Amino acid sequence: MEITSGADMELNWQWLLWQVAVPLGGPIALSCLIILLWQTGMPDFVPQWSIILDASPWTITFYTLALIGATLNDLWPHISAQKALGGWLIALASFAQIYTAFLVLWRHNTTFIPNHSVYVCAACMLVLAIALCHVAHSKSQGN
Numbered sequence: 447m448e449i450t451s452g453a454d455m456e457l458n459w460q461w462l463l464w465q466v467a468v469p470l471g472g473p474i475a476l477s478c479l480i481i482l483l484w485q486t487g488m489p490d491f492v493p494q495w496s497i498i499l500d501a502s503p504w505t506i507t508f509y510t511l512a513l514i515g516a517t518l519n520d521l522w523p524h525i526s527a528q529k530a531l532g533g534w535l536i537a538l539a540s541f542a543q544i545y546t547a548f549l550v551l552w553r554h555n556t557t558f559i560p561n562h563s564v565y566v567c568a569a570c571m572l573v574l575a576i577a578l579c580h581v582a583h584s585k586s587q588g589n
Contacts, residue, residue: 461583465516466576469509474499503560504553506568507546510575514539517579520586528585535578542571 481493514535518525525532545567552558 458580458584458587461580462576465513465579465583469512470501503564503568504546504549506565506572507542507549510542510568510572511539511546513575513579514542517582521582524586528582531578531582531585535582538571538575538578542575545571 477498481491481498485491485493518532518535518539521528521532521535549560549564552560
């Protein structure tokens with residue numbers, strides 16, 4: 447059973463906006479706006495951009511799981527028609543849950559600082575989740 451070739455599917459920009467861009471970029475954009483407004487009353491305030499733009503691996507994996515969960519909720523009534531896609535989503539959710547458990551355990555070490563590979567793994571899961579969830583949404587809409 448084929449997931450999609452990509453040639454017969456168009457990007458759903460509205461879905462990408464509301465399911466990806468707003469949840470990921472919204473808090474950062476709002477924080478930047480609040481800082482600009484805060485600086486009108488406290489012009490000497492110097493924001494720490496590394497704090498504002500921080501997206502921890504914990505946050506990334508949590509969002510990945512939330513996106514997959516919402517997608518599976520929509521796909522579930524007709525998952526039997528999309529077994530391969532449903533299987534990939536469930537497998538990715540399982541992997542993300544296991545990796546999140548690792549993050550919880552690693553954080554018990556007070557000196558733990560996520561390195562580059564932790565961020566890469568979390569980002570790869572997120573990108574794969576966005577792609578699979580976009581396909582699932584398109585298929586559930588009959589596209």
